[in-house]
Amino acid sequence: MGSSTQSDKAREEFLAEAQELVEGLSRDLLMLDEGERRGQRNPETLNDLFRGVHTLKGLSGMFGFERLGRLSHVLEDTLEDLRMGRLELSQPALDVLFEGVEGFQRLLADAARPEGTSTVDIDALASRVGGIARAEAAEHDVLRDYELEPNVLGVLTEYEEHRLRTNLEQGFSIYRLRIRLALDVIDTALDQLRERLKSISEIITYLPSMEGGSVDAIDIEMLLSTRATESDLRTALGRADGVLSLVQKRRGGADPSLTAQSLRPVTTGGQPIEATKAQLPERVAAEAGADMSLRSLTNVVRVDIRKLDYLMNVVGELGTVRAALGRLVEKMRVSADHALASEAHRLARVFGRHLAEVQEGVLDIRMVPLSQLFDKVAVIVRQVARDQHKEVRLLITGGETEVDKLIAEELADPMMHIVRNAIDHGVEVAEQRASLGKPAVATLAINAYQKGSHVVIELSDDGRGIDTDLVREAAIRKGLLSDQVVSDLSREELLNVVFMPGFSTASAVTDLSGRGVGMDVVKTNITRLGGAVDLESDVGVGTKITITLPITLAIMSALLFEVRGRVLAIPLAVVQEALRLPAAAVRTIEGREVLSLRGATLPLCRLGDFFRFSRRPIGAPESTAATEEHFVIVVAVGNRRLGLCVDRLAGQQDIVIKGLGRSLSQVQGISGATDLGDQRLVLVVDAAAIVEETLLGRTSHMLARGLS
Amino acid sequence: MSGERAIVRAAGERVSRVEEAGMREFLGFMLGEETYALPLSCIREILRMPAVAEVPRAAPDVLGIVSVRGQVTTLIDLRQRMSLPKLPFGPRTRVLLVDQGDETLGLLCDRVLSVYRLSETEVELATVLGNEASSYVMGIGRPGARRVPRGGAVAQEILILLDPIALLKRHGHG
Incomplete structure (x- = not known):
């Protein structure tokens, strides 16, 4: 497992997800069945089934499981008819639905097996499922719906035709078996064949074929009607060397007389089918059918992320125990028996090492490759591009970069907004691109990579870019910013106006070249995750959005510090350095304090003032001077x-960050709290929010106003 | 603390039985000089005042956060919320843990009294207070006959019965 490649991982994910869906379908179907028995039909159950199959279809398509996709497709159509009341939910219909769901299970079992060995005859299954619809539609002749050429139908006796029709109406599959029998043993051979097939099928008719054959052998063509799968049929055939093919449903109900030629492949196209047969060990097929339904298909366990959160919490608590233990051991070294102390020291170290391994293990379980997300993005890109009649080429690199599952989930919406906007507003139509001398096909590039304990995702397009003049104009028009403020804004600040809520929802700016709906959502979601969004854009050249995110939220190294008697923590990941404040080097620029640090200007934020901390914390004695x-x-x-100006640095520690309750969700600048082990909570500051508010104070002030 | 927890737990087990008998149980507590009560069924636990971490920029009646067995819990200063005068916390200050939707809140009170079982006749609806009554006052409890002090007709106890839902609603997305 550990060495599995990324695509294996994605495949496993898909299989696990599909498995879950199929299990849901089974449950729904059972409920539906039970409801029918008791005469209580709940349309919601049918709708649930429909949605489940629909989702499965989408997933299958996305991951290239073509057979699953096909089966989902016919099931979906049938369910749609049932749902719309175009089709009666009869017992045979239920039977076939069950068969379809069972087919899913077997297909998934196949997919979980190493190489393409298949035990499911998807065509037969699909046609049976699709067959309910036809069987139920009473007024027209089912025979017309199948690829049966007139010259075959013509030679059927009246009884044979009746049997054929009845079987089709009942949802049986019709197979055509073409088999070569030596002339000298033809009678016994035919008898044997009939015996074998009788147990699982009805032989509608058999006739000598006009084609093929040789001096000493003759080709016989049979029509078999069965509920068994193709593989069961093949098993029954045993050694007999025949070409078996399903009589297909006709597409679009064309007139039978016109499709005579289309039958050729059925009779002459024996090779490919034989090839399939060769790959299929009959034993496997038989065994698979017998016990497959009870066996699990993947060895992937799907775990509720909250269980991992809980585990992570426990690991965090253990971390604090380890720290306390370390202190104790140090004390022992000074005072107690030396031998005992060094033994304790050794144990504490072993404990620490194993704890680190557990922590790493839990974190690893939470990690998923970004490709999982990118695959979904790719689907959206195709869809939006098609809707907009634009040609977009999607280039994805770095899909193997891993992030915490939680982060991947939270990223889905922002990513969707960004690509949608890029295509909607950024990418020009082909003719326009051509006239601008750009390649007709636009490029949307997604690149992801790890940078320290962060993941960086860049989304760039070669569209028209954002025109800051238009941004300025729109911001004023929408009353988001005053003329005065806007004229003061730097280019960067202007671009950031795009992230303001009022701006993005303004319908008047959809004609604006650049981003439209939902950029405020993007910003909010990313910031909530402790990440940052940066936007660069050149008019006519394109736009690049860079998302920087921590790899995991579950556990992080933090720097502890004190401000006016309160201990706070900051994720080490955002800390570049910590240094003594050289008071003399502090200057003010336009009333803002800055520090000249190694020749660069560093804006300052006095955290005590930022958080409006009183000079004395709750419960502290008066004497705790400022x-x-x-x-x-x-x-x-x-x-x-x-x-960030702070009073004192208080060391470094691994912390498990816990969110504040819903009642405090409005508090800006704090991302959560952590328990340092002495039952006292320490707030974790949200560096992104502080930076945002301090450096882009003007815009975020407006932003806050927009929200309220 | 364990004694108080025991009260709550034992009382919780009795709730259904009591309600069947047309009675309801309330936990009485003091805020400043006034006696309040919340339905016992909404109170999960009573805690001593833990170490509080102050949360900057939170609403004025949010005292801070505390860790209750690893869970971050928001503490609300009930006095502040009820617009009562500020007083320092004393040794009898307690935290009532109350479930509110998907989070648990801690409500700070000055002193926990005891569990009161009130029959319908012992509860006056809030309408007796006219329009002055806050939305979170459900009614007035008069644990009368059963608990008349030995002295006779001395001032009868009055419980201001609070509606936990209305009381805590403002702390949703407000």
Whole structure:
């Protein structure tokens, strides 16, 4: 498992997901069946089934499981007819639905097996499922719906034709078996064949074929009617060397007389079918049919992420125990028996190492490749491009980069908004691109890579880019920003106006070249994850959006510090450095404090003021005098840097971050809290929000107003 | 603390029986000089005042957060919410853990009294207070006959019965 490749992983994910869906379908179907028995029909159950099959179809298509897709497709059509009341939900219909769901299970079992050995005759199954619809539609002759050429139908006796029709109406599959029998043993051979087939099928007719044959042998063609699968039929045939093919349903109900030629492949196309047969060990097929339904198909366990969160919490608690243990051991070294102390020290180290392994293991379970997400994005790109009549080439690199499952989930909406906008508003139609000298097919590139403990996702298009003049105009028109403010904004700040809620929902700006709906959602979601979004755009050249995210939210190294007597934590991932505040080097630029640090200007934020902390924390004695800010923590979020002025640094620790309750969801600048092990909670600051508010204060002030 | 928890648990088990008998149980507590009560069924636990971490920029009646067996729990200063005068916390200050939707909140009170079983006749509806009554006052409890102090006709106890849903609603997405 550990060495499985990315595509294996995606495949496993799909199989697990599909398995879950199919199990859901089974349950729904059972409910439907039970309801029918008791005469209580719940249309919702049918709808659930329909939705389930629909989802499965989508997934199958996405992951290239063509056979699953085909079966889903016919099942979906049938369910749609049932749902719409175009078709009566009869017992035979239910039977076939059950058979279809069972078919899914077997197909999934096949997919889970190493190489393309298949035990399911998808065509037969599909046609039986699709067959309910036809069988139920009373007024027209089912025989017309199948690829049976007139010269075959013509030679059937009246009884044979009746049997054929009845069987088709009942949803049986009709197979055509073409078999070569030596002339000298033809009688016994035919008898044997009949014996073998009788147990699982009805022989409608057999006739000598006009074609093929040789001096000492003759080709016999049979029509068999059966509920068994093709593989069962093949098993029954045993050694007999025949070409078996399903009589297909006619597409679009064309007139039978016109499709005579289309039958050729059935009689002459024996080779491919034989090839299939050769690959199929009969034993496997028989065994598979017998016990497949009870066996699990993948060894993937799907785990509720909350269970992992819980586990992670426990690991975090253990981490604090380890820290306490370490302190104890240090004390022992000074005071207690030396031999005992070094033994304790050794044990504490072993404990620490194993704990780190457990932690790593739990984290690893949470990690999923971004390709899972990108695959879904690809589907959206195709869809939107088609809807917009634009040609877009999607280039994905770095799909193997792994992130926490939670983050991957939360990324789905922002990614969707971004690609949708890129195609909607960024990409020009082909003619326009041509006239601009750009390639007719636009390129949307998604690139992901790991950078330290962060993952960076870049989405760039070669569309028309964002015209800041139009942004300015729209912001004023929408009353989001005043003329005065807008004229002060830098180009970067102007681009960031795109992320303001009022801006993106404004219908008046959909004609604006650049981004439209939902960019505020993008920003909010990413920021909530402790990430950052940066936007670069050149008019006429394109737009690039860079998302920077922590790899995991579950556990992180943090720097502890004190501000006015309160201990706070900041994820180490955003900290570039921490240094003593050289008071003399602080300057103000337009009223904002900055620090000249190695020749670069670093804006400062006094955290005590930012959080409006009183000089004295709750319960602290009066004498705790106000301390001065002596240290600067330099944080970098995306491409912005900010110095946080704090009183004291208090060390580094691995923390498990816990979200604040819903009642505090409005609080800005705090991303959660962590328990340091002494039952006292420490707040974890949200560096991204602080940077945002401090550096883009004006726009976020507006943003806050827009929200309220 | 364990004694108080035992009260709650034992009482919880009795709730259904009591309700069948047309009675309801309330937990009485003090906020400043006034006696309030919440339905016992909504109270999960009573805690001593734990170490509080202050949350900057939170609503004024949010005192901070505490860790209750690893769960981050928001503490609400009930006095502040009920617009009562501010007082320092004392040794009898307690936290009532109350479930509110998908989160558990801690409500701070000055002192926990006891469990009151009130029959319908012992409850006056909030309408007696006219329009002045806050939306979260359900009614007035008069644990009368059963609990008249030995002294006779001395001031009878009055419980301000709070509606936990209305009381905590403002802390949703407000």
